Amino acid sequence: MKKNRLILAGALIAALASQLHAGAPARAELRIDITRGKIEPVPIAIPALAGGAANESQAGQDLAGVVSADLERSGLFRPLDPRSFIQNVSVADVQPRFGDWRQINAQALVTGTVKTQGDGRLRVEFRLWDVFAEQQLSGYGYTTTQQNWRRIAHIVADEIYKRITGEEGYFDSRIVYVSESGPPDKRVKRLALMDQDGANNRYLTDGRSLVLTPRFSPTAQEITYLSYAKGSPRVYLFNIDTGQQEVVGDFPGMTFAPRFSPDGNRVVLSRAENGVSNLFALDLRTRRPTRLTDSQAIDTSPSFAPDGSKIVFNSDRGGSQQLYVMSADGGEAKRISFGSGKYGTPVWSPRGDLIAFTKIDGGSFFIGVMRPDGSGERLLTRDFLVEGPTWAPNGRVLMYFRQSPSDSRGHGGSPRLYSIDLTGSNQREVTTPMDASDPAWSPLLR
Amino acid sequence: MSVATAVSGLTEETVAPDEMPDAVAPRGIALSVALHLVLGSLFIFGLPRLFTPPPPEDMPVAVELVTIAPETRATRPNPNPPRPDAKPEVPTADAPVTKPEPEPPVPTPVPPPSAEAPPPAPEPPRPPEPKPTPPPLLKPPEPKPEPPKPSEKAEAPRPREKPEPPQQMAKNEPKGEQKKYDPGQFETLLKNLAMQSTAPSPDPPPQRPRVASARPSSQPRAPLGSQITASEVDLVRQQITRCWNVPAGARDAKDLVVEVRVAVDPDGTVRQATIVDQGRLSSDPFYRAAAESARRAFFNPLCRPLHLPPDKYAIWKDLVVDFSPKDIL
Helix, strand or coil: CHHHHHHHHHHHHHHHHHHHHHCCCCCCCEEEEECCCECCCEEEECCCCEECCHHHHHHHHHHHHHHHHHHHHCCCEEECCHHHCCCCCCCCCCCCCHHHHHHCCCCEEEEEEEEECCCCCEEEEEEEEECCCCEEEEEEEEEECHHHHHHHHHHHHHHHHHHHHCCCCCCCCEEEEEEEECCHHHCEEEEEEEECCCCCCEECCCCCCCEEEEEECCCCCEEEEEEEEECEEEEEEEECCCCCEEECCCCCCEEEEEEECCCCCEEEEEEEECCEEEEEEEECCCCCEEECCCCCCEEEEEEECCCCCEEEEEECCCCCCEEEEEECCEEEEEECCCCCCEEEEEEECCCCCCEEEEEEECCEEEEEEECCCCCCCEEEEEECEEEEEEECCCCCEEEEEEECCCCCCCCCCCCEEEEEECCCCCCEEECCCCEEEEEEECCCCC | CHHHHHHHHHHHHHHHHHHCCCCHHHHHHHHHHHHHHHHHHHHHHCCCCCCCCCCCCCCCCCCCCCCCCCCCCCCCCCCCCCCCCCCCCCCCCCCCCCCCCCCCCCCCCCCCCCCCCCCCCCCCCCCCCCCCCCCCCCCCCCCCCCCHHHHHHHHCCCCCCCCCCHHHHHHHHHHHHHHHHCCCCHHHHHHHHHHHHHCCCCCCCCCCCCCCCCCHHHCCCCCHHHCCCHHHHHHHHHHHHHHCECCCCCCCHHHCCEEEEEEECCCCCEEEEEECCHHHHHHCHHHHHHHHHHHHHCCCHHHCCCCCCHHHHHHHCEEEEEECHHHCC
16 A cells, blocks of 8 residues: 555656656646727717706707817717717616617716706716626716706716726816906906816906916815006905905915915915015915025915825926925925926826926927936927916816917917827817916815 | 776665665655756767867757748738628738637627726616627537638638648749740740849739747757748738737827736637736736737737647647737837
């Protein structure tokens, strides 16, 4: 018996040895690496949401139109022409006929219904389908007032964007900006507020005093901005719900370039005094200011990191205007911009990985981004004048204003708002009723 | 000499056990195993050659051992484009000319559960209309689609197994050769050189740096005829590349690697595509978006069926495909 065991052991070893010797993998699967693919907008079909009554059908069509426009503008989706649709999705359809949608090469499909409830409110339901896998990816229902239908559309678009790209959307958000009108020597500048897609434009100030650099609070309920209301430039706070305005802090002299901290409890701003400017933080509850920098230079345009721990700003303390990063409590600042030219208006991305800036070099303006340590500088766009970048809530898109001269001597031209993808592609004008500058993007409204 | 000891040990052990007390046996077995291991390793690695001088160092030429079919079919432009519907898409190469055939009887993974989230679906799912989706989940590998497909493909100019294209290569090489060795006058030489520099452009296939794609491990040891060649892998890689819509610009996207396990029917149609890392799928939305885009590639009409050599089904019936957008971003 022991002999048997020995023989067994020997046989095992022999088997092992022969295995090794042959070197043949027992079971090898074929493995294929795919390291590239198409970078193309995802073809998506968004037929009108189905409704029973006439007004419901109309609402369904409007909703689909807004969702479609949002997704299209992002550059990541290609909504298909509704005329190519084969299946006419009706209220009764629980599940789409995928074959019909595959035939027009839709990869994703949105279906849904609109109903008016007894209390007159709108009930909107939608489902997002993976046409190839024949699976539902997402589905939600919302109830809202009739007038609020655009927001529902933006929320639906955000959900689709998020499910397909993996990133948060940014469609349910607003833009505050400076609306400009009138001749150059008598320019009227008003604060204006609109949806991210340019709809629902309204004016917050009457234009009697000059306003600049509006910025949203993290709740998107308040705006801080610079106004010349009392003759000299001061930082103000504007409550969108109540329409109330108040001066921020009781500083002597000029204050400007305000911005909220991520928790909304502080405003950081620049204060000019004796020909130099320094940064101050103001606690909005105690109204007590704290000095952050003490230089003999011009320190301005502060912007918080999304975690609130650091501040990026620009300063000419080293001779030319460059970007610096310091702790949110002040202290030593580290220069991060080292390219040629001047750097200004730094803005920290909401996702924390990049800082956007304006750069002036060789007579041209650029909008660019770099990492918070100053590495990886990338210029996204250039023009005669491009300035004032602001981030979409998901840190994926930038908005800024652009002015191209209308005559050959470099005069004239009017400022307009533009958005651009972080990859430097998909530059689009954001339509405003009048000329526009100094945009600021709100956080998501939810 | 070490062999000798091993042998003696072996004989001793085989004789001894019967009359030995039990306590000794384990030690004997251990010894035996150890000695056998020595023997085995000698067998594998050979006796150490202590005195023979090492062979002169040849230059270390790294050679990738991949089988290349007579021709790489991955990137050759289609010479005669009788494509039924000239798609405005990339005019790349021998596109898998699967036009969006209405027929592709997609093996439906599963009838979607109609309510995953809020929206209620009160109505019972209507009996599906005569839609062409055969519901059975795991359809047995019907032999039906197989024969027609290859033939239908064959009329598309994509060379599959037939070795007729070599004439092109054959044409290429000698041409260059002749010119080089032409001892003619200086004039002709110059002329030839000029021709040479211009000539190559039209004919040689714009070969992609056929990166040693097939990893060595993916080459099962098998008789030569049943091995899958690098160019065959190239072909299907190209095909999948065209089907994969990459989620662009996501943060850290280039670090994402999505591993998809794919079961393929004999006709090349993907029956099932499973994302391996299910845990990350539910926890990381970026990963989920990338993984789903990768899985979607196999259901893209352009990738149904996959262009794999039918006679080597045993090799590719189970595939593992790694998707990472590192060459894009």
